[in-house]
Amino acid sequence: MNVTLRETGGQTASLSIVNPIARQKVETAEMVRHPAAPRLDTLEGKIIGFFWNGKQQGNQALERTKANLKKLYPDVQFRDYLGAMGGVLRRASDEQLDAMARECDAVVGTSADCGSCTSWLIHDMCGIEQRGTPAIAWTAKQFHEDAHWSANVWGVPDLVISEVPECFTNNSPDRIHAMVDAAMDQIIRGFTETPTTATLDFKRINRESVDERELSYDGADLMEAFDAMQSAFVRAGWSDGFPLVPPTPAKVARMVEASGKPGDHVLGLLEPGFGLATVEKIAANAVMAGCTPAMMPLLLAIVDAFLDYRAGFRGVCMSTGPQAPVILVSGPVVDELGLNCGIASIGPGSQNAANVAIGRAARLFMMNIGLSYPGVSDMDTHGTTMKFSYCVAENQARNPWAPYRMVKGYAEDESTVTINSPFSQTCLYDFQNQDAELLAETFGSAMSSAANAMGAAWLTTHKGADNLPAVWRGDPDNLLILCPDHAQVFHRAGWSLETLREKLYHYSRLPFRKAMLNKTPELFKTVHPHLQWMWEQPDTEISLYGAPESFDIFVTGGDAGWSTWHDGGTYSVTRRVGDI
Known part of the structure; x- marks a missing residue:
């Protein structure tokens, strides 16, 4: 551990770290503040x-x-x-x-x-x-x-x-x-009456030390200084709840060097708080998550994907729904970084050390750079364990189709990272079927739920422009993480990815009455006046998803017939590793 040691009058150790907390746009001179509009004398006749x-x-x-x-x-x-x-x-x-x-x-x-x-x-x-x-x-x-x-x-x-x-x-x-x-x-x-807001004091967001480049924690020895840092981060709301690796100046400097960019280089303003995503802040949070310098190009690509407006990051961070980024890695970087793509490729364990560190870093970026903190800018009703860390690597050797990155339009020798932020995680169990049609029907039964957050969203959604996030268009990319055994069943039947998507679209259907259970009739009438006849034929079956193309398919994992379904909340946004 790289630390600064000094005598401190009864205390014998001090731990100095790089401050991982980003400044907000509102804390800069560039921010334009607007006064409240002039008020009315009366509402009579207005x-x-x-x-x-x-x-x-x-x-x-x-x-x-x-x-x-x-x-x-x-x-x-x-x-x-x-x-x-x-x-x-x-x-x-x-x-x-x-x-x-x-x-x-x-x-x-x-x-x-x-x-x-x-x-x-x-x-x-x-x-x-x-x-x-x-x-x-x-x-x-x-x-x-x-x-x-x-x-x-x-x-x-x-x-x-x-x-x-x-x-x-x-x-x-x-x-x-x-x-x-x-x-x-x-x-x-x-x-x-002219409104005046008292001094803005957000109890759940600690901004006291935002202008300090380094922070210091003292103790009788190194472990006490380490404990002091952990306790301080928990009190300030800067921790994900697990012990953090101290982002010492030396560790952070090595991460910055690996980026090939100066530490003060700004990638962009990260929502929801419009935090300045500098290379140094990215590096400091990555160190805290346990990342190595070799991971830095991938981490920069993740942040750049977060910054894409189509990723819908404000909604992902602030929603009461349990959205969390799923990070999908494809290409040579999987082996280069030691990412696990086989047995237990989703979740904890030593075999997933690299996966966990990368996924955890993404969560810390959301918190300490984007300022997504529970209770003020992260309003989850329950939340989800997916928020701790969810980075998964493609099992290219067991993928019977083209590699995921090539499906996305990249070259075989390139590496990519894709961000998709779904609402839920559902296991798809089927050990029985060697018949691709029956297996697809099994999958469709799990996908056909009126309770899916954006299932049948097209019924009540006015589509905005193509460059908008999925929440404004009602057609998210729904993520199917296939195990190799299930992928082989479909491939042996001669199914392409396009065929599989069409089958999933066909089998993920519900009667109109059920699809409307949690929908607002007034919005359905506004969006689709020509479909109001369905109220008279409520058993008419409809697809819950906008098109076959709305299914995004990724292969990972070990043997046995368990796949994973994520009903969508966002589009899948892909970046080439090394471009940033």
Whole structure:
């Protein structure tokens, strides 16, 4: 262990480390902050816009808000807006933001009662404020800090947050009405009184030492200094819960050198906090995870994939859903770094030391560079163990088709890393079938669940532009991690990857009635007015996924018929190792 030793008056050891915590864009001189828009003298005779981001029961809250305002201000007028992009989570287009600011005297938005939903609703309300029109967001109490933190990130720290005690989702109309009624004074004051936010103190994000390049921890000996560092990181929220390797200056310097770039080189601003992803911060967090210098080109490629807007990283980091990045590695780098692609290729163990370190580094990047911290910018309802570490290598020797990287359009002698951030992990067990058709049908039975986070999302989603994340388009890449035995069954039947995708698409179906169990009928009507006949024929079977191409297939693991299914939340984003 590289440490600094010195006499400290009764203490005999001091551990100096490189600070792994990134600065935020909001902490730089480049950040533009906007004051709140001028408030109204009265709501009488004004036009109030009502923006719905698609969250369930949010429309009921808006209707109750209208009814209450109409009683108080008989001449008030209303205009309704539905987010132009997305499904259950919708956001406004720039054109919509322009229209709301131009057509309305003030705007009420809902609902901020989920992690990324809160951040994106706050984004839209901040956009309206920046255009000179007052805006307020209906926000559930648990997401209050998330909302204020997001307003600060988006540059309007004084945005008014109207708080209710519970989420509107899964709540009865009577309970929603009662919550709205009790909070109406917040709406009226928010539109008529100049808002001022107290000093922003985010209890779950520690920024005290952000400007210090090095941190020091003392103890009676090296182990006590090491323990002091671990305890300090846990208190500050900078730890993933496991002991961390101290990122000493010497270790970090070797990682930076392996990158071929200066330590202050910035790869980009990592969401959700827009942290400055410098090579040195990447190196420091990688050291803490147990990575070696040889891994640095792969780690830089991972961060670059995170920075791709199509990766939907804000949603991945902040969602109440259990999303986590699955890191898929293909090519010569698998052997070069000693990644395991055989027995127990997913999970812990000495055989997976390299896999675990790389996956763990990705999690620390999310936390300490992107500032995704539980309780404010990571709002998981339960969470998932996938967040600790999930890096898996392709078993190319047992893959009967073209290597994964070549399917993605890269050369055989190149190495790639792919990021896909699904919502769940489901085992696909089948020891019985040598018949490819029956095996595909087995898989389809597991994939056909109305409870899948984005299953049948196309029913309620307005597709945005091609360069947008999957959450705004409703067509994520669903990840099938095939074991070699199952892959061989399909290959012996003469199936190409294209054929397998078509079969999975065919077998992953549900009756319309079941597919709509957790969907909002109003959104289905808005998106597909021509399909309303399905209500009269509810047993009509539909595919849960947008197209055969939405299945992404990766081969890894040892013998025996267990494969793994991840229902999608994002697109698969691939980078060539060594390009960054």
